[in-house]
Amino acid sequence: xxxxxxxxxxxxxADAAKYDVSCSSSGSKRANKNKGLGDSSGMGICxxxxxxxxxxxxxxxxxxxxxxxxxxxxxTRKSNDIKRxxxxxxxxxxxxxxxxxxxxxxxxxxxxGIFKSPDYTMERLVAVAKKLRxxxxxxxxxxxxxxxxxxxELMREAGLYAxxxxxxxxxPTVSGLKLxxxxxxxxxxxxxxxxxxxxxIQYKSEKKIIKSTPVYAPAGQSTQMIIGATGETDAxxxxxxxxxxxxxxxxxxxxxxxxxxxxxxRLPSIGTEVPMLRExxxxxxxxxxxxxxxxxxxxxxxxxxxxxADIDPKLxxxxxxxxxxxxxxxxxxxxxxxxxxxxxxxxxxxxxxxRKYRNLNWEHLKNIGIAMNRAKYFITCDSKxxxxxxxxxxxxxxxxxxxxxxxFRKAYSNQxxxxxxxxxxxx
Amino acid sequence: MAIYRYxxxxxxxxSCVFEYYEQKPASLSIVPNHHNALxxxxxxxxxxxxxxxxxxxxxxLKQTGGAKTTTAIxxxxxxxxxxxxxxxxxxxIKLFKHxxxxxxxxxxxxxxxxxxxxxxxxxxHRMDAFVRFRETKDGIYFATVAPDFNVLPLISTHFxxxxxxxxxxxxxxxxxxxxxxxxxxxxxxxxxxxxxINTPSKxxxxxxxxxxxxxxxxxxxxxxxxxxxxxxxxxxxQHVPKRxxxxxxxxxxx
Numbered sequence: 001x002x003x004x005x006x007x008x009x010x011x012x013x014a015d016a017a018k019y020d021v022s023c024s025s026s027g028s029k030r031a032n033k034n035k036g037l038g039d040s041s042g043m044g045i046c047x048x049x050x051x052x053x054x055x056x057x058x059x060x061x062x063x064x065x066x067x068x069x070x071x072x073x074x075x076t077r078k079s080n081d082i083k084r085x086x087x088x089x090x091x092x093x094x095x096x097x098x099x100x101x102x103x104x105x106x107x108x109x110x111x112x113g114i115f116k117s118p119d120y121t122m123e124r125l126v127a128v129a130k131k132l133r134x135x136x137x138x139x140x141x142x143x144x145x146x147x148x149x150x151x152x153e154l155m156r157e158a159g160l161y162a163x164x165x166x167x168x169x170x171x172p173t174v175s176g177l178k179l180x181x182x183x184x185x186x187x188x189x190x191x192x193x194x195x196x197x198x199x200x201i202q203y204k205s206e207k208k209i210i211k212s213t214p215v216y217a218p219a220g221q222s223t224q225m226i227i228g229a230t231g232e233t234d235a236x237x238x239x240x241x242x243x244x245x246x247x248x249x250x251x252x253x254x255x256x257x258x259x260x261x262x263x264x265x266r267l268p269s270i271g272t273e274v275p276m277l278r279e280x281x282x283x284x285x286x287x288x289x290x291x292x293x294x295x296x297x298x299x300x301x302x303x304x305x306x307x308x309a310d311i312d313p314k315l316x317x318x319x320x321x322x323x324x325x326x327x328x329x330x331x332x333x334x335x336x337x338x339x340x341x342x343x344x345x346x347x348x349x350x351x352x353x354x355r356k357y358r359n360l361n362w363e364h365l366k367n368i369g370i371a372m373n374r375a376k377y378f379i380t381c382d383s384k385x386x387x388x389x390x391x392x393x394x395x396x397x398x399x400x401x402x403x404x405x406x407x408f409r410k411a412y413s414n415q416x417x418x419x420x421x422x423x424x425x426x427x
Numbered sequence: 428m429a430i431y432r433y434x435x436x437x438x439x440x441x442s443c444v445f446e447y448y449e450q451k452p453a454s455l456s457i458v459p460n461h462h463n464a465l466x467x468x469x470x471x472x473x474x475x476x477x478x479x480x481x482x483x484x485x486x487x488l489k490q491t492g493g494a495k496t497t498t499a500i501x502x503x504x505x506x507x508x509x510x511x512x513x514x515x516x517x518x519x520i521k522l523f524k525h526x527x528x529x530x531x532x533x534x535x536x537x538x539x540x541x542x543x544x545x546x547x548x549x550x551x552h553r554m555d556a557f558v559r560f561r562e563t564k565d566g567i568y569f570a571t572v573a574p575d576f577n578v579l580p581l582i583s584t585h586f587x588x589x590x591x592x593x594x595x596x597x598x599x600x601x602x603x604x605x606x607x608x609x610x611x612x613x614x615x616x617x618x619x620x621x622x623x624i625n626t627p628s629k630x631x632x633x634x635x636x637x638x639x640x641x642x643x644x645x646x647x648x649x650x651x652x653x654x655x656x657x658x659x660x661x662x663x664x665q666h667v668p669k670r671x672x673x674x675x676x677x678x679x680x681x
Contacts, residue, residue: 001640003643006644010644010647011647017652018651031588032589032591036591036592037590042585047557048557048678050663052659052662053662054654102560102645103558104645257657259654276659353531354533358533360533368532
């Protein structure tokens with residue numbers, strides 16, 4: 001192996017792949033077999049964290065950054081004057097195996113620029129995964145990109161070797177996509193997604209009858225949207241997410257704050273700050289949809305098209321629905337407990353166990369670890385002492401904000417200005 | 428107050444619990460025998476580890492509290508936190524007397540044990556993540572660690588399942604023992620470790636040429652995958668506290 005050449009390629013192709021947010025390595029059920037290498041049946045592991053605070057779980061690279069498309073938001077676009085490189089199939093296999101053996105990674109995340117044609121590209125990605133599984137008996141995690149426009153036959157094969165497949169819709173609105181990537185159509189993204197969804201359903205039902213049916217993409221599908229590139233609202237983003245969760249059984253939708261990489265005047269200019277706070281609020285809303293039983297309509301509406309920047313979306317919902325509070329901690333159902341600001345799902349679980357033994361008071365709740373600074377205004381418990389004052393949502397909000405120190409406090413002022421002054425694109 | 432001293436093994440601790448039920452002292456403190464800050468008024472007694480007694484207590488715990496309870500007790504014990512033996516004993520007494528559940532978060536001892544278990548669990552998970560193997564010239568994938576708690580017993584299954592086809596050795600520098608997998612079983616071993624095993628300039632003595640190349644590739648990859656415009660050192664340090672850096676090749680200055 002020529003290490004110098006590999007080093008150069010790795011630099012180029014890791015740098016180009018890093019804008020893909022997904023680095024999850026959990027949710028697969030692939031156990032070690034025949035005393036081979038690797039096991040991805042447990043929980044995901046982040047082996048390191050880069051200085052931007054993001055997890056490094058998978059070797060995340062492109063097979064090549066040669067691309068026939070010219071999408072404005074992408075570093076790899078055809079018209080961008082950058083160094084190009086391509087890995088050979090065997091090189092990716094060797095890197096993955098050797099990194100895995102040293103406990104650097106949980107597996108491989110392989111994406112690619114589209115060279116020649118979608119099928120030609122997808123074929124190469126599948127070849128890497130196949131070689132890892134069949135020749136190396138590798139049972140680590142493999143995440144492959146579904147290349148928009150790839151044939152159904154290739155997508156079926158991909159799922160037999162990969163744990164997760166994903167295709168990024170990138171731009172939340174159809175009109176935004178048309179503006180920034182005129183060569184691409186929403187349907188091209190949807191087609192492989194639909195194929196994978198249907199294969200997963202089919203393989204699962206067959207496995208119920210015939211035990212030896214192979215698993216198909218056991219960790220499911222995910223997708224990603226770029227945030228803040230086309231002036232879309234939070235409502236547009238979250239309704240799109242809800243649609244993908246519901247209709248395509250997505251395991252995850254990722255939100256990636258747009259990082260200015262181009263002087264193209266259709267996009268925020270270079271030097272514009274990455275909207276990290278907004279990204280964080282969107283993830284919080286996403287969690288409310290997936291784990292807390294919220295419907296997207298409760299969080300975002302026509303009148304309320306954007307999430308509040310200064311408070312979390314659950315608190316914001318609670319302030320709009322004060323008639324549903326206070327909640328009695330010792331009586332309320334799991335579903336209702338989950339809606340109290342400052343109470344996470346772990347606390348809900350603990351409350352439900354603990355109250356079997358005795359009624360809970362403030363001291364108990366503090367020990368359980370709920371965020372009192374928010375929760376105390378929304379609950380009653382086994383104590384005569386509780387917040388009795390009638391306050392308006394505005395008063396409550398400022399009271400809570402005074403008492404809590406958010407890590408984002410510094411960010412409010414300039415990020416708020418940023419949103420306000422940024423005029424949405426007319427599209 | 429009665430003081431039981433024991434050999435700081437888990438079996439030793441369980442033997443102390445057995446002894447408590449034999450003697451029923453009015454108040455008791457269990458301490459490891461390297462502990463010396465004791466008052467002269469206390470009655471000290473050294474409890475000899477007895478596997479049969481330990482087994483009886485362990486079975487009793489399992490029957491009364493179930494697997495969730497015994498796992499929590501074992502994991503909390505591995506924290507080696509000062510006084511953890513007494514918290515565990517206090518809970519065990521309540522468990523046998525009132526069947527106090529390990530999920531009764533209104534109980535003070537349960538909350539303490541749970542917190543400790545969580546810390547130990549986090550450290551275990553960190554070791555699953557932060558172990559960095561280097562291939563030695565004898566073809567063994569070797570790593571040194573220095574975890575806050577005694578977590579090697581907890582990580583051995585994970586590594587055995589995952590690296591079934593390679594010999595590996597993980598050595599705890601603080602506690603001076605390691606776990607070694609020889610392609611068949613995992614064994615606990617003690618080693619006279621060369622003092623310069625982690626010295627970068629001496630690496631070529633112990634490790635293969637290829638090993639150093641892959642390490643360089645990994646360091647390189649780690650740099651390339653970072654997004655500079657999202658730099659967030661606070662978050663970075665929260666995930667990778669500085670005390671772990673010395674074992675992470677990507678965080679070592681090259």
